[in-house]
Amino acid sequence: MNSQIPSKQNFTKESLKKQFRLSEFLAEKIISSVAFLSIAIIFLIFIFVFKESLPIFSQGKESVKTEIQQSAASNDKPESYGGSETSAELQPESYGGVEKEELQPESYGGVEKEELQPESYGGVEKEDLQPESYGDVKKEDLQPESYGGVEVEPLVADDNSAESTEVKEEKSNSIWDSLLTADWVPVSENPRFGLLSLLIGTLKVTIISMLIAGPIAILAALYTACFASKRTKEIIKPIIEMLAAFPSVVIGFFALMVMATFFQDIFGYDSRLNAFVGGIAMALASIPIIYTISEDALSSVPKTYTEASLALGANKWQTAFYVVLPAATPGIFAALLLGVGRVFGETMIALMATGNAALMSANPFESVRTFAATIGAEMAETVFGETHYSVLFFIGSLLFIFSFGLNALAEFYVKGRLIKKFQGK
Amino acid sequence: MKDIKIQVNDLSLYYGEKKALKEITMQVPANKVTALIGPSGCGKSTFLRCINRMNDLIPSVSITGQMLVEGVDIYDKNVDVVNIRKKIGMVFQKSNPFPKSIYENVAYGSRINGINDKRELDEIVETSLRQAAIWDELKDRLGDSALGLSGGQQQRLCIARTLAVSPDIILMDEPASALDPISTSKIEELVHELKEQYTIIIVTHNMQQAARTSDHTAFFYMGELIEMGKTNDIFTKPEKKQTEDYITGRFG
Ligand SMILES: Nc1ncnc2c1ncn2[C@@H]1O[C@H](COP(=O)(O)OP(=O)(O)OP(=O)(O)O)[C@@H](O)[C@H]1O
Ligand SMILES: [Mg+2]
Numbered sequence: 001m002n003s004q005i006p007s008k009q010n011f012t013k014e015s016l017k018k019q020f021r022l023s024e025f026l027a028e029k030i031i032s033s034v035a036f037l038s039i040a041i042i043f044l045i046f047i048f049v050f051k052e053s054l055p056i057f058s059q060g061k062e063s064v065k066t067e068i069q070q071s072a073a074s075n076d077k078p079e080s081y082g083g084s085e086t087s088a089e090l091q092p093e094s095y096g097g098v099e100k101e102e103l104q105p106e107s108y109g110g111v112e113k114e115e116l117q118p119e120s121y122g123g124v125e126k127e128d129l130q131p132e133s134y135g136d137v138k139k140e141d142l143q144p145e146s147y148g149g150v151e152v153e154p155l156v157a158d159d160n161s162a163e164s165t166e167v168k169e170e171k172s173n174s175i176w177d178s179l180l181t182a183d184w185v186p187v188s189e190n191p192r193f194g195l196l197s198l199l200i201g202t203l204k205v206t207i208i209s210m211l212i213a214g215p216i217a218i219l220a221a222l223y224t225a226c227f228a229s230k231r232t233k234e235i236i237k238p239i240i241e242m243l244a245a246f247p248s249v250v251i252g253f254f255a256l257m258v259m260a261t262f263f264q265d266i267f268g269y270d271s272r273l274n275a276f277v278g279g280i281a282m283a284l285a286s287i288p289i290i291y292t293i294s295e296d297a298l299s300s301v302p303k304t305y306t307e308a309s310l311a312l313g314a315n316k317w318q319t320a321f322y323v324v325l326p327a328a329t330p331g332i333f334a335a336l337l338l339g340v341g342r343v344f345g346e347t348m349i350a351l352m353a354t355g356n357a358a359l360m361s362a363n364p365f366e367s368v369r370t371f372a373a374t375i376g377a378e379m380a381e382t383v384f385g386e387t388h389y390s391v392l393f394f395i396g397s398l399l400f401i402f403s404f405g406l407n408a409l410a411e412f413y414v415k416g417r418l419i420k421k422f423q424g425k
Numbered sequence: 426m427k428d429i430k431i432q433v434n435d436l437s438l439y440y441g442e443k444k445a446l447k448e449i450t451m452q453v454p455a456n457k458v459t460a461l462i463g464p465s466g467c468g469k470s471t472f473l474r475c476i477n478r479m480n481d482l483i484p485s486v487s488i489t490g491q492m493l494v495e496g497v498d499i500y501d502k503n504v505d506v507v508n509i510r511k512k513i514g515m516v517f518q519k520s521n522p523f524p525k526s527i528y529e530n531v532a533y534g535s536r537i538n539g540i541n542d543k544r545e546l547d548e549i550v551e552t553s554l555r556q557a558a559i560w561d562e563l564k565d566r567l568g569d570s571a572l573g574l575s576g577g578q579q580q581r582l583c584i585a586r587t588l589a590v591s592p593d594i595i596l597m598d599e600p601a602s603a604l605d606p607i608s609t610s611k612i613e614e615l616v617h618e619l620k621e622q623y624t625i626i627i628v629t630h631n632m633q634q635a636a637r638t639s640d641h642t643a644f645f646y647m648g649e650l651i652e653m654g655k656t657n658d659i660f661t662k663p664e665k666k667q668t669e670d671y672i673t674g675r676f677g
Contacts, residue, residue, distance in 0.1 A: 230484075304521035308583070311477060312534040312590055313511030322537065327524050 046400050053394035056387060179391075184358035184369065186378060186388045193391045195398075197358040201275065201368030202344065205354060208279025208364055209286060209343045214336055216283070217290035225298035226306075226320040237295065244288035252352035255281030260353065269365035271355055276364045278354030282346050286339040293338060297331020298324055329418050337410050341403050347376040371395050430455035430594065430624045431476065436490035438471060438480065445471050447648045448490070453641075458616055458625045460635040460656065463645035464671065469628045470518070472645070473596050476626065477513040478506050494594070511538075514592035518599040518628075520579035522571035522586070527563055530571045530582055534590035549589050557585035558615055577608030584615065595619065597627040601634065613638050632672060636660050644668045
């Protein structure tokens with residue numbers, strides 16, 4: 001080229017002038033707007049869910065007052081699912097053929113019968129109303145919540161309506177007092193929205209499934225990353241990853257039909273569907289996720305660490321456990337978190353395999369009802385604007401907040417400490 | 426023959442079909458520094474990794490011939506590779522401290538050998554770091570991550586880590602190739618001090634370094650051992666033309 005010619009100036013203002021590159025500019029803008037859009041959408045979804053749950057904060061006082069009246073008026077057992085003798089005694093939430101006159105349709109704040117205009121969207125006459133009676137099922141056929149032909153013990157609430165009335169008169173002034181109880185009886189004359197048993201249930205299932213899925217998935221990942229030959233790895237990895245795409249309804253079905261019986265034979269517990277069975281089924285669902293991400297983390301640990309360790313006279317196991325595993329801690333931790341998130345929000349398996357009874361108990365072999373399953377099961381049956389509806393949305397926000405909180409905690413606190421512990425300051 | 430540490434007989438190594446080492450026969454004297462020199466790709470690292478069987482990690486490698494360490498063939502079926510590596514330590518070309526604290530890096534080798542007593546470990550860590558001439562620099566920050574150290578410090582830490590398991594033989598693959606002159610001279614001094622207790626084999630591209638630090642020098646070319654002898658002899662009156670050309674930089 002003519003670089004030898006001294007008179008030619010290569011660095012002129014013109015040649016170095018800032019250029020506007022349209023395609024670069026557009027690409028950059030599009031990518032960033034997509035990123036922000038997805039953040040905005042998540043945020044908006046949360047806002048929506050939370051907004052729907054707002055009424056429970058404002059209406060707390062009224063609903064409690066009316067609740068008291070109601071429970072005083074009706075002293076029989078309103079929330080006895082399927083446990084009553086005759087259809088005459090049947091209360092409205094007994095999904096089945098109820099006599100019209102006795103109907104107290106969905107009165108979540110007990111107003112007196114005469115005043116009641118339940119669910120009259122538009123002017124429906126009271127007599128026409130058949131609240132929640134999906135078809136005219138005979139009462140005998142009705143076994144609410146018993147999936148797969150299993151008998152679930154009827155959930156009969158303690159006969160404590162009289163006592164609870166007094167208790168409520170004394171204290172409950174806000175919705176929180178009601179939410180922080182153990183009774184989840186959303187559909188009844190005296191509805192109670194205690195979230196504690198749901199919380200316990202969710203935690204129980206999550207803990208059980210993580211205790212099972214975590215070690216299995218991480219050990220499997222360690223095996224494929226550190227021990228398996230290349231050929232074996234090429235076979236195992238895609239197969240386990242394929243499991244991640246397994247429809248959860250199929251896993252739930254399998255748990256319901258096969259695993260539940262199998263484990264009942266082994267452990268001999270009473271309720272066939274319980275937290276343990278649900279936990280195992282969810283472990284099946286979360287193992288592929290934890291496995292895939294941990295495997296990636298373990299494989300990306302530099303080979304030089306492995307070599308250094310082996311050169312010091314460590315055997316393969318020591319190298320895998322004391323060098324590779326700690327070096328991959330952040331990735332494995334992220335994998336476990338995703339697993340927790342999956343279990344936490346898993347709805348179909350929870351519906352099918354956990355028994356769906358909101359019980360307060362630490363026993364892993366009792367039925368449980370999880371947050372997600374509660375929303376899944378009840379959302380379709382609630383009435384827009386009712387307390388029940390709002391509470392379900394409140395549960396939805398809780399799920400949101402939990403997973404946010406979990407991630408934030410992991411990001412800022414646990415991860416830092418783990419890294420410090422395993423990798424020095 | 427008490428001061429022959431390693432006796433290599435007709436050792437050949439194949440990467441798949443490709444013959445990377447061709448019938449190497451040599452003797453490495455005990456408690457001396459032996460330098461391996463030669464152009465890039467001639468098989469120095471490959472040979473070094475044969476001595477502590479690091480090539481076992483590469484599936485395509487096959488080896489024929491004998492590698493006798495104190496008379497024992499380390500490629501014998503009954504020899505445990507883990508025990509070999511405990512006796513024959515290695516410092517890599519690229520420093521590779523673990524992503525752990527400085528202390529844990531040095532203590533690692535002892536821990537996997539079952540030493541868990543805090544006081545004993547403290548002692549091992551201190552003496553190893555002192556031996557590697559890095560104790561004074563690091564003694565106040567033993568809890569810090571080793572990855573935060575400079576390249577030269579990391580390399581000396583890796584040497585300390587190797588010393589901590591008290592091997593017999595130390596293999597060094599261009600330990601100073603990425604270091605500044607000061608760190609390099611520190612490592613050279615270190616090598617000089619260490620040879621009293623250890624047999625050292627060091628790969629280097631730096632002729633001065635080979636001349637300064639080693640007692641014996643082996644010249645490799647295209648997978649063959651061309652010439653081996655006292656460093657002084659190799660550098661002043663080499664027998665082979667190729668050696669002379671390489672040393673004087675007239676290679677090609
Ligand atoms: N893992 C491997 N697979 C196949 N061939 C290899 C492998 N490692 C090294 N080789 C080949 O073996 C020969 C010797 O390589 P080696 O690394 O021993 O050279 P070297 O003398 O250490 O070179 P340098 O001075 O550049 O480090 C080279 O031709 C190289 O291409
Ligand atoms: Mg090399």
